[in-house]
Amino acid sequence: MRRYLAAAVLAAVVLGTAAPAVAAVQPLQKQLDHLTTRDGLPGAVLSVREPDGTVRTLTSGTAERGTGRPMVGADARFRIASVTKPVIAAAVLDLVRQGRIELDAPVEKYAPGLLDGRPITVRQLLDHTSGLPEYVDHVDPSGPLNDRVFLRAALDADPVGPGWSYANTNYLVAGMLIEKVTGKGFRTYTRQTVLRSLDDTYWPRQDETGIRGEHAHTYGVDPLNPQSQGKKVVDTTRQPGYLFGASGGLISTPEDLNRFWQSLPASTLKTMSASTVPAADPPGARQGLGPAVVRLSCGPVWMHGGGLPGVRSLSGRDRAGRAVTLYVTGVPKDEKRLFGVFDAAMCAR
Template sequence: MRSTSSIARSALVLACAVALASSAPAAAERGPVIDAEAIRAQLDLITSTDRVPGALAEVSDRRRRPVTVTSGTAGLGTGLPMVGSAGRFRIASVTKPFTAVAVMQLVVRHQVRLDAPIETYLPGVVRGTGEGHEIDGRTITVRQLLQNTSGLPDYVSFLSPGDLREPVEAAELVRIALAHRPDFTPGDGWQYSNTGYVLAGMLVERLTRKDIGTAVTELVIRPVHLRDTYWPPAGERRIRGPHARNYTLNASDPAGPLVDVTEFEPSWAGAAGAMVSTPADLNQFWQELFGGRLLPRWALNQMLTSVLAPDLGPKAEYGLGVARLPLSCGGGVWAHGGDLAGGGVANVSGLDDSGRAATVYITALTGGASIDHMLGTFDTALCS
């Protein structure tokens, strides 16, 4: 499995995407000002040239009026149209903003200090072994875990496809990472790491005395009424409710038929990428978060306090569970993206400076072009 957000490593760069069309004056608005045909043209490219069975874009303007555009089918050989805005899918690393908000809820309650060492809350857990002997939780803060400035190696980099079959404990994922050399001294660089978010999930579990899925449901999902969003427990490999099938390339025959990987063991993604949601719910999440209904303004400002994230591209920054990315039409978007190679899905979701939210996802990973075109669709959705 690749990173639960290899998009966030390199492909979440929107500056090279092409914005199409323009919007009518706001004063003349009678409905959402969105160029659906420009979006559809991008999605059709994904479902034809890129061999992706299905693709979707959901855009919600600042008045929360949605437009949904789809292309392709919900499953190979089924003839069924691609599911719509209420179709569930694995959101991969877009889980990270939810985990970060849960941590920030504990900050608001004065149970966590962002600049305290993780050792304060998980004593003895973050201790490197072997090549990772330098790693010490007494020198890594909670903020650094959430901001990807901890230097912790990414456990996903050391997994093979065969590792993803059985449920796994979060502590085991951390142990995998801690046996490897750190990427840099804590605070001295930026490098995307799922390990930091697994530890953040363990922190939430320790302080709430609830499993991470229950804690995030109570702290984040339920307060803003995300009715189709849930955290699958370990061992639950199927997606509940309406959803499209997911696919990936056959490693031994990349040009051959796609492999169905809809069933996926979520515990391998954990607090870094296990959640299931819908395009409509994700757009609502962003608008509720930035509307102040999950965190007080001072806490949200902490989330948005960012550092340069050069791996994400020119002018990209990363806060606490959210990336700040430029748009080709000017301004920017607070967003996150993710993909699950073992789960055959990629997506990107966020909110721009005008309050417009967008989510784009594709149902197969067929190579870098499909990711680039997905990101181009995201840019088009917010710029057209």
């Protein structure tokens, strides 16, 4: 379970010297095809949404091994994993805008006793500087599994830091904070606010392991499947998504994610990146409140990545409003190449 619950923040690579931008569809398609041929990934989807609403989607590979079924498009659903975090951050910042939360106030101002009296601020949750350890490293997978158990495991462990230390625990607490302030669970509150115009995005129900509607199958090392024995790649399409919660539980589509990035008010984006902190993944990134600010070959972008067994995604937008979402099924052999496709799509002009 701990491997299932752990979601990647960004590709663990650095672009290094600026890569040349891709200027036409065909070279970008070739790069996407490289992922499903030489790298052996079953499927890949890349969707680009311009500020004027123009959408360009490229696909490669198959939606299900052994069937010949073409890879699904930008309107098909997938588990977005840690790309959930910018959504939760946007909801918290909406409450900040309303004056119901202060970024530099202690979390316990709004939820007394939640953090055992620790003076952790709301801002420190959103930029991963709280010192809270990763709860998935301390949860007993044989015992009860719910948000309260996860938080207790983190609070009973030694803190980390100082400085940036990525942990799903921060957004576990952010989800609890939303509930304390609004009286609504984070799933309900986000559906009514930052997700209200995204019809194909949803939170899985408790005990729901499938994906609704059209979707691709995913293939990875399933830590809960005895057939995998910790090594064998198996079909990982069915997963306990409800348990991933505020740190990584959303199911969405590339089109909806791109619309989400473009729907963020300029004031929210400004707040997200007004006071960033150095982050180690990828080297050179700066962690904002939710997304990281990462410098691509054409300049900085707001972005986040996500990963679960069998699926890997990168999603974000640039200052001009171009939004890009890339996801692949399977286990990437070269994270740098995956990041390069994202860079090429974001920077093509």
